[in-house]
Amino acid sequence: MFGSLASLEDDLLRQFDQLAREVESLFAPLRSVRDIRAAGRGAFPAVNVGVTPEAVEVYVFVPGIDPNALEVSLQDNLLVIAGERKLDYLEREDVNFYLRERHAGEFRRAISLPEDIDPERVEATYRNGILRIRVHKQEAVKPRHIEVKTG
Amino acid sequence: MAETTAISQTQETVPAPRREITLIPPVDVFEDENGLNLHADLPGVAPDQLDVRVDRNTLTIEGKAVIETPEGMEALYAEVRSPHYRRSFTLSSELEPEKIEARLKDGVLQLYIPKRESARPRKIQIKVA
Structure with missing residues (x-):
């Protein structure tokens, strides 16, 4: 049970990370390179x-x-x-x-x-x-x- | 987590009325036997741009960084994208918010929130029979 909870958390964290990168890419004009x-x-x-x-x-x-x-x-x-x-x-x-x-x-x-x-x-x-x-x-x-x- | 977390972060369920981006300052919170200490990084905030208030049991720290920029400056690279800082915490009832001491130096806010006298640990004398 806790194993599956841990993977849920992992997945959530990955999604948050992904989201953070996407938000960051909104500022791309400032730091595209x-x-x-x-x-x-x-x-x-x-x-x-x-x-x-x-x-x-x-x-x-x-x-x-x-x-x-x-x-x-x-x-x-x-x-x-x-x-x-x-x-x-x-x-x-x-x-x-x-x-x-x-x-x-x-x-x-x-x-x-x-x-x-x-x-x-x-x-x-x-x-x-x-x-x-x-x-x-x-x-x-x-x-x-x-x-x-x-x- | 410790069983007596006397200070906890509040979920901001009500969206801020302003549309400005606010930064969440990093903090350290630690407790000694007489009270709680909160140290927050607020670079650029001068004492007159700092607002520390307690509304019922919510402590809010708000500050605006003053960054002197020459006229016509263009941003080349920015990691700090807003001059607004804000963070809230709920205080538990054994704390005395009316006795908070605040000190701001070199962009670091130090808060001391004492516990009520009755909430401080009492030393119980053990008599030797």
Whole structure:
């Protein structure tokens, strides 16, 4: 009896998974081609990336972190954010847990940025649990004037 | 599951009146002998954008993330697709919702919900005859 219940649950979970993927595919215009470093659903920390004519804006949703303990590096076009979130209460022995959903421990995310960035001009700020990294684009190459000589 | 789950999630049977997508923040809930602790990840939520309320026995946490975006920014990639967070829990009667303590720091909400004095474990002295 319980065996058949388990398979029912499995089937339901598969259906939910399928549904989740279908819902996700509704957003296909935004991510029709998946970045090879993109993380799966529920990865920590979540990341949003936007662009303006001047810069690439990266938002890392990393609450409850000492910003000094965050490691942000940029090599060529690869932005890496690494750190650790320690949850002290996990060590407590006098408590019972009912829900354990928050990420604990080390994390690392790598995001490939567009080609036209200037890796020398990067600013990072941390506020209310969001790390915002602005990477400026290269100064626009001035249009060259080509003279046409008459023969 | 533990036999005394004092806090449980409510099924949202009534559809939200708004059509905005709301995110369900991840939480940790744990109990010590004096009360329940709830820690929720709400990145981007400032204290003035947070609403924690108890209506009868339902605790609702609602927040709006403020994400500073420069004008004319186009989204390239987004894992967080809404600035709205919401999650509800039912509280059992031995808790004292009027004494909830809330603290929000770096996008993490910490709630402490004390138990009524009468619900706290009493130490019973055993006399040696």
